[in-house]
Amino acid sequence: MPRRPGRAAAKRAAAKLESTPRALEEIEDEVMPDADASDGGQQAEPEEQENEESGAEPEENQESDGPSAKSPTPPPQPVIRRRRLGRPPKNRPPDWDTLPIETPQRDPNDPPRRRGRGGWRGRGGRKGASYQPTQQTIDKEGNMMDIVDDEVALPEDPEGETKVDKNGNLQGGREYRCRTFTVAGRGNRLYMLSTEPARCVGFRDSYLFFTKHKRLYKIIVDDDEKRDMIEREIIPHSYKGRAIGIVTARSVFREFGALIIVGGKRIIDDYEVAKARAEGVVEGEIADPNDKFVEGEEYNKNQYVAWHGASAVYHSGAPSVPTQNGKIDIKKRRVNVTDVNWQLEHAREASRFNAEISAVRRSNLNGVYDVHTNMMQYPAIMQPTHARFEQVMDSSAPTGSARFPPLDTKIARNFKIVDAYMETPPAGISSAVYEQREVPSFLAEFQGLGAVSRDVLEELPSECREAFEKALDKENSWKSKWGPESTMTHRRPPIIDAAIVPYSKV
Numbered sequence: 001m002p003r004r005p006g007r008a009a010a011k012r013a014a015a016k017l018e019s020t021p022r023a024l025e026e027i028e029d030e031v032m033p034d035a036d037a038s039d040g041g042q043q044a045e046p047e048e049q050e051n052e053e054s055g056a057e058p059e060e061n062q063e064s065d066g067p068s069a070k071s072p073t074p075p076p077q078p079v080i081r082r083r084r085l086g087r088p089p090k091n092r093p094p095d096w097d098t099l100p101i102e103t104p105q106r107d108p109n110d111p112p113r114r115r116g117r118g119g120w121r122g123r124g125g126r127k128g129a130s131y132q133p134t135q136q137t138i139d140k141e142g143n144m145m146d147i148v149d150d151e152v153a154l155p156e157d158p159e160g161e162t163k164v165d166k167n168g169n170l171q172g173g174r175e176y177r178c179r180t181f182t183v184a185g186r187g188n189r190l191y192m193l194s195t196e197p198a199r200c201v202g203f204r205d206s207y208l209f210f211t212k213h214k215r216l217y218k219i220i221v222d223d224d225e226k227r228d229m230i231e232r233e234i235i236p237h238s239y240k241g242r243a244i245g246i247v248t249a250r251s252v253f254r255e256f257g258a259l260i261i262v263g264g265k266r267i268i269d270d271y272e273v274a275k276a277r278a279e280g281v282v283e284g285e286i287a288d289p290n291d292k293f294v295e296g297e298e299y300n301k302n303q304y305v306a307w308h309g310a311s312a313v314y315h316s317g318a319p320s321v322p323t324q325n326g327k328i329d330i331k332k333r334r335v336n337v338t339d340v341n342w343q344l345e346h347a348r349e350a351s352r353f354n355a356e357i358s359a360v361r362r363s364n365l366n367g368v369y370d371v372h373t374n375m376m377q378y379p380a381i382m383q384p385t386h387a388r389f390e391q392v393m394d395s396s397a398p399t400g401s402a403r404f405p406p407l408d409t410k411i412a413r414n415f416k417i418v419d420a421y422m423e424t425p426p427a428g429i430s431s432a433v434y435e436q437r438e439v440p441s442f443l444a445e446f447q448g449l450g451a452v453s454r455d456v457l458e459e460l461p462s463e464c465r466e467a468f469e470k471a472l473d474k475e476n477s478w479k480s481k482w483g484p485e486s487t488m489t490h491r492r493p494p495i496i497d498a499a500i501v502p503y504s505k506v
Helices: 007-016 037-065 195-200 206-212 223-231 249-260 273-278 310-315 342-364 409-414 454-458 462-480
Strands: 135-137 144-148 191-193 245-248 368-370 375-377
Touching: 191 195, 191 249, 195 206, 195 249, 245 249
Parallel strands: none
Antiparallel strands: 135 144, 191 245, 368 375
16 A cells, blocks of 8 residues: 555645745734743643654654554546547557546537647638638728728729729720629629739739739638639639639729720720829820730630630749830740631741741851861851863953953963852752762662653643753753863873882783
């Protein structure tokens, strides 16, 4: 049996738990009477009593070491095992299966608590109702405005109110450049996905869209509204785990005016007309000259939808924020090819590739230095394929050329003068006629029109035969200018002097 504490230990613990000790000022000095001889016996009695009390404590401690017959051991209380989550422990106690399980003390009418960890769940944020602010900062100075009907309550423009109603419906035949829709539980008010007007006015994402335009109020839809939007095919099913932001169409029109209208014109389609006139805006000017709009045809609103190809703006070199003059300097251009523009884009890419090849070939015309031979290498198209030498007997005879005038006989007698003429074949002659290249033996005869057999020529009509004969005569006249090297290049067998190079005749 474990050692039970004695009564003396209980007294000491009670003394420690007494009230806060009094301050020294509150304690009064006790009056000390004069001691008499008769009091000697009385003073000795308390000392003996203290000794008796102090001596009784070890006796009680000794008695506490052994079992006490006055205080029997209480029976063990049954241990109630609580139901825990997860798998049971690997090392179970012997009485694990016999212990009673504690039932939860909870009102059965209360909704059940969800299991799992708290915190953020997925990309859609925390589940449940979110905090809806009642005010929002509208400028850098920190001025606050109330939020009424999911938009900032800004001062109204009398002339601008005639162009849009309270639900965001445009008047006067105007049309938004982005898709609009209603949201379940929010009445007939029109909304837009925040990413679509952001791309429409030149932003890459909705974060900068709301950061630069603080008068717009961003709304995060809940799960029920998101599920309804998926069923109506406003957003794809893959967006069910994302945080979807929307904005009222009326607030977007009040912020951007004609820029968000199909074919919008300044002041005519602006909401803040008085402010635009005070800034000196030209009335009737096109708000977005880069917008492709054809009157009488349906406007393509899907060009700003991410899953229809609008997200390609993330892969281009366009700036995140639109420039002031409206012109965007794109370093790397990537266009979404569709069944409408594929021919135009194919022609543009072919033209661009041809221009790059031409630039490379043009740079090669200046020659490429070869470090191994210490020579400038030029393309084969710049090298002559044939050579012909003609000797001029009278250098003083007229040449009929301003570039090569007649020479004085003294110069021709004392110096070797060589005039080089570059001659190109006439048009219509195949390159196989004048190019010197190695071909297989079975193709050696088919070098030009002369290889066409007579059987084929007899099948040609008279007009075609006449044109063929003219082309063949032109080809033969060109070939006749380039004979063997022994006659055309004035080459002859070398003269070997036997005194210098001895040889023996066979």
